[in-house]
Amino acid sequence: MLAHRVRATVTGKPYFFNRQGLRLRVFQEINARIAFDNYIETGTYLGMTTHFLATTARQRGAQVHSCEINAAFHSIASSVVGNMENVHLYHGNSVDFLQSLAATVSQGINFFYLDAHLGVEVLPLRDELAIIRDWPNSIIMIDDFKVPFDEAFHWDKYNEEREISLPYIADSIGSGSVYFPSYKAQEEHVAMPRGYCVISMSEHYNKVLDEIQLLRRAK
Numbered sequence: 001m002l003a004h005r006v007r008a009t010v011t012g013k014p015y016f017f018n019r020q021g022l023r024l025r026v027f028q029e030i031n032a033r034i035a036f037d038n039y040i041e042t043g044t045y046l047g048m049t050t051h052f053l054a055t056t057a058r059q060r061g062a063q064v065h066s067c068e069i070n071a072a073f074h075s076i077a078s079s080v081v082g083n084m085e086n087v088h089l090y091h092g093n094s095v096d097f098l099q100s101l102a103a104t105v106s107q108g109i110n111f112f113y114l115d116a117h118l119g120v121e122v123l124p125l126r127d128e129l130a131i132i133r134d135w136p137n138s139i140i141m142i143d144d145f146k147v148p149f150d151e152a153f154h155w156d157k158y159n160e161e162r163e164i165s166l167p168y169i170a171d172s173i174g175s176g177s178v179y180f181p182s183y184k185a186q187e188e189h190v191a192m193p194r195g196y197c198v199i200s201m202s203e204h205y206n207k208v209l210d211e212i213q214l215l216r217r218a219k
């Protein structure tokens with residue numbers, strides 16, 4: 001019953017990407033230019049972004065893989081999106097999840113949404129990136145990321161060592177290029193806009209991201 005109510009609440013409503021309309025446009029602009037085979041999310045939570053990604057992926061016959069470490073959230077998400085034919089949900093740690101996908105999807109064209117960081121003791125972000133940086137056709141969006149030139153975008157900082165920011169990931173992305181929103185946080189028109197970055201892992205995809213005016217390259 002609870003799962004039924006959650007499903008009715010989260011599907012069909014714009015809760016994905018923290019309800020940020022310009023972030024959605026950035027995603028749509030990337031998605032229109034790159035024919036992704038897979039959409040891969042870490043941190044399913046209740047399945048809100050998973051549901052959005054699944055409806056997007058369905059239009060081109062692509063798959064969605066998402067993992068959640070918390071058993072209760074995984075169970076709720078299973079009732080929300082588990083019956084969608086292109087959704088594959090995993091219960092467990094995001095690092096193990098990405099390792100388990102490597103054999104089947106690492107050579108595909110992949111959009112990642114790295115969002116496994118809510119009340120975490122261990123921040124898996126660097127380990128996630130260390131796995132996927134060698135997957136050549138990857139675009140990676142990281143949520144809750146510090147936008148260096150606009151602190152009105154909120155980000156996650158757990159302590160002095162663990163802050164979701166460029167210095168924190170710099171050694172984990174190889175030659176990847178990092179892009180930030182080129183617009184101001186206020187233009188998202190939500191109460192607490194969350195920062196993010198988009199990373200391209202190839203020169204070819206750098207050219208694609210360079211075309212998107214809502215993004216600017218930082219590295």
Ligand SMILES: C[S@@+](CC[C@H](N)C(=O)[O-])C[C@H]1O[C@@H](n2cnc3c(N)ncnc32)[C@H](O)[C@@H]1O
Nearest residue numbers: 043045048049068069070093094115116117118
């Ligand atoms: C911010 S929420 C994700 C929100 C979701 N992506 C959305 O857009 O609706 C973060 C989730 O990551 C999960 N999480 C935290 N650490 C994780 C890990 N190492 N592996 C998998 N999931 C993790 C948390 O339990 C939580 O449900």
